[in-house]
Amino acid sequence: MEKFNLSTSRLNALIKHLMTRGIVYAPHKNGEVSFSFDEVRDPGKVILNYNRTLQSIKKYFLPPREQLLSFSLKSGSLSKVEPENPLRIFLGVHSYDMQAVLRLDYNFSQGNPELNYLKRRQNSLFIGVSFEPDTYHFSRSVGIMVEEFDGFDLFLDKHSSGYTLYVVTQAGEELLSGFDHLEEAPDRPATHREFRNKIKYNFNRLSEVFDHAWDSSVWEEIAQRCVGCGTCNLVCPTCYCFDVEDDVNLSLADGSRYRSWDGCMLNSFAKVAGGENFRADLSDRQRHRVYRKFKYITDVTGEPWCVGCGRCTAYCTAGISIVETVNRLCEEYEQTVLRKPLAKQDWVL
Amino acid sequence: MKSDQIKPNKPKIAFFDFTSCEGCQLNKLNLENELPDILRHVELVEFREAMDDKADYYDIAFIEGSLSTPSCINRIHDIRRRSNILVALGACATIGGINSMKNLQPIETVRETVYGEEKYRFPTLPAIPVSAVVKVDYEIRGCPMSIPEFLRVLKALLMGKAPNLPDSAVCVECKLRENECLYDRGIVCLGPVTVGGCEAICPSFGQFCTGCRGLVPNPNKDAMLDILTQHGLSLEDAQKRFLLFNSYNIESKSIT
Ligand code: SF4
Numbered sequence: 001m002e003k004f005n006l007s008t009s010r011l012n013a014l015i016k017h018l019m020t021r022g023i024v025y026a027p028h029k030n031g032e033v034s035f036s037f038d039e040v041r042d043p044g045k046v047i048l049n050y051n052r053t054l055q056s057i058k059k060y061f062l063p064p065r066e067q068l069l070s071f072s073l074k075s076g077s078l079s080k081v082e083p084e085n086p087l088r089i090f091l092g093v094h095s096y097d098m099q100a101v102l103r104l105d106y107n108f109s110q111g112n113p114e115l116n117y118l119k120r121r122q123n124s125l126f127i128g129v130s131f132e133p134d135t136y137h138f139s140r141s142v143g144i145m146v147e148e149f150d151g152f153d154l155f156l157d158k159h160s161s162g163y164t165l166y167v168v169t170q171a172g173e174e175l176l177s178g179f180d181h182l183e184e185a186p187d188r189p190a191t192h193r194e195f196r197n198k199i200k201y202n203f204n205r206l207s208e209v210f211d212h213a214w215d216s217s218v219w220e221e222i223a224q225r226c227v228g229c230g231t232c233n234l235v236c237p238t239c240y241c242f243d244v245e246d247d248v249n250l251s252l253a254d255g256s257r258y259r260s261w262d263g264c265m266l267n268s269f270a271k272v273a274g275g276e277n278f279r280a281d282l283s284d285r286q287r288h289r290v291y292r293k294f295k296y297i298t299d300v301t302g303e304p305w306c307v308g309c310g311r312c313t314a315y316c317t318a319g320i321s322i323v324e325t326v327n328r329l330c331e332e333y334e335q336t337v338l339r340k341p342l343a344k345q346d347w348v349l
Numbered sequence: 350m351k352s353d354q355i356k357p358n359k360p361k362i363a364f365f366d367f368t369s370c371e372g373c374q375l376n377k378l379n380l381e382n383e384l385p386d387i388l389r390h391v392e393l394v395e396f397r398e399a400m401d402d403k404a405d406y407y408d409i410a411f412i413e414g415s416l417s418t419p420s421c422i423n424r425i426h427d428i429r430r431r432s433n434i435l436v437a438l439g440a441c442a443t444i445g446g447i448n449s450m451k452n453l454q455p456i457e458t459v460r461e462t463v464y465g466e467e468k469y470r471f472p473t474l475p476a477i478p479v480s481a482v483v484k485v486d487y488e489i490r491g492c493p494m495s496i497p498e499f500l501r502v503l504k505a506l507l508m509g510k511a512p513n514l515p516d517s518a519v520c521v522e523c524k525l526r527e528n529e530c531l532y533d534r535g536i537v538c539l540g541p542v543t544v545g546g547c548e549a550i551c552p553s554f555g556q557f558c559t560g561c562r563g564l565v566p567n568p569n570k571d572a573m574l575d576i577l578t579q580h581g582l583s584l585e586d587a588q589k590r591f592l593l594f595n596s597y598n599i600e601s602k603s604i605t
């Protein structure tokens with residue numbers, strides 16, 4: 001793989017170059033201690049050294065709220081709103097968020113393909129950046145290293161005196177054409193980063209743990225501390241649930257159909273016609289959310305659907321930690337399943 | 350039957366106010382741009398108590414304010430009897446609102462403090478939401494009530510549909526707007542247990558949510574108290590946060 005030296009001082013020049021190629025999105029400061037992806041207007045405002053953004057880049061492919069249709073009740077006609085797909089370059093993406101996009105690609109191309117999402121995804125290029133894991137990151141425990149290149153076109157690996165710019169794909173190489181004076185980087189030992197495994201079991205054993213977790217007391221215990229605000233769903237880069245609603249204008253003759261993000265932790269998410277709510281209890285909703293991340297889709301694809309970004313934990317005002325939840329389940333599994341003498345019917349055939 | 354006979358008349362709508370600051374009424378006046386369109390679809394038969402041409406029947410009655418005197422109770426029963434659909438408007442009418450802080454003290458003390466020697470001329474009751482006395486079909490929350498929500502409900506009702514009103518927390522709207530959470534700035538906020546629909550307007554401008562839209566269904570109040578105290582409030586201050594708008598809810602289903 002080709003790689004070049006990029007000094008910190010040439011970073012702005014690279015961003016300017018990228019801006020001549022397409023619309024560039026990158027992390028910016030948002031509020032006092034947070035970051036968000038935003039369109040780059042001033043390369044000087046881009047921040048590549050960030051812990052996490054409030055929302056992942058999912059918001060560009062599945063917007064928080066989007067118009068799907070406009071309709072006229074008078075003529076009974078409707079027209080689909082076509083999403084735009086200009087060339088977009090996402091700069092400064094962490095590996096777990098890239099992996100989350102790849103997982104959404106899977107979700108939205110199965111069964112009935114989700115055309116709006118897929119269309120928005122078409123013309124996008126991704127430039128990764130390495131990060132220093134903080135207390136909330138645990139992507140390594142779900143098999144995603146900081147320097148995971150999969151999905152990226154280019155990757156910036158930060159080291160003490162600048163960046164090493166890796167050219168991952170052909171498209172990445174083309175993106176650099178016209179950006180001169182890049183010098184070949186020497187082979188250097190991988191940057192050492194403290195990133196312990198935080199989940200007790202290897203991720204490929206979690207499915208087995210979840211086979212025994214349904215009746216755990218953990219769900220009720222977390223539910224007692226949870227207020228059901230839905231934050232953990234709404235910040236998750238692999239959550240994709242939405243709700244669809246029609247709105248008419250004041251003429252009562254024309255209107256639009258919108259969809260917006262929804263989440264399984266919310267009270268009315270599982271409410272159906274007739275008023276029945278099949279997950280009215282917070283403990284049922286907690287269990288459902290965590291099973292969605294570690295069991296249901298994982299059993300089909302072999303990959304955890306949690307990418308270890310840590311957002312649900314970092315932004316939960318009640319301090320509920322998904323790592324702690326999974327570790328509690330691992331412990332229970334050890335105590336009740338592994339160490340328990342086998343029940344008679346298990347070994348008498 | 351001739352077709353013009355089947356054609357329904359414009360629905361009759363009416364507004365009534367009870368114990369409130371009339372902020373919701375004022376808020377309705379902000380509808381200037383939409384008003385002509387609205388009036389094409391409805392017949393406004395009563396806007397204030399002062400109008401004395403009382404109609405016998407309302408298709409939709411909008412009620413503002415909480416109920417706080419014996420005469421309020423009689424009047425609301427009377428309006429309910431004459432209304433097909435009854436909609437509560439604003440915090441006072443939907444959750445009791447600020448008025449219900451009155452309920453935290455013995456009613457006689459309140460009466461004496463406010464009316465002194467004249468107190469026997471002013472019978473008073475704890476301040477309660479409309480739904481505590483009569484059936485309320487729909488609730489438009491907020492202090493003052495939210496105009497977009499008012500329009501949404503009105504349009505749905507005029508089309509004969511049940512309005513879709515959110516019951517999820519203000520946090521949802523903060524997340525959709527990608528706001529930095531106030532807790533990350535060291536500010537505590539009632540958004541996690543307060544019904545959204547206001548587009549998280551307060552947190553979006555750096556102001557914590559005071560709970561004016563009322564608590565979400567089956568709120569986990571103990572967990573919310575824990576959140577508030579873990580982020581630095583004393584238990585007493587945490588309880589006070591709840592009581593500002595939600596005294597009726599808290600007191601009537603006592604948690605504290
Ligand atoms: S963010 Fe925390 S409190 Fe809110 S629903 Fe999720 S786990 Fe519960």
Ligand code: SF4
Pocket residue numbers: 232235236237238293305306307308309310311312313322
């Ligand atoms: S479950 Fe939590 S840690 Fe895992 S991907 Fe979603 S937000 Fe990130």
Ligand code: SF4
Pocket residue numbers: 369370371372373374413414438439440441442446447491492493494
């Ligand atoms: S809800 Fe608020 S604005 Fe409306 S009447 Fe009550 S106090 Fe006033």
Ligand code: SF4
Pocket residue numbers: 317519520521523524528529530531532538539540541549552558
């Ligand atoms: S600022 Fe308040 S409403 Fe917004 S996310 Fe934080 S707690 Fe929720």
Ligand code: SF4
Pocket residue numbers: 491492519540543544545547549550551552557558559560561562563
């Ligand atoms: S953020 Fe809270 S206090 Fe502000 S309008 Fe919404 S519900 Fe009311």
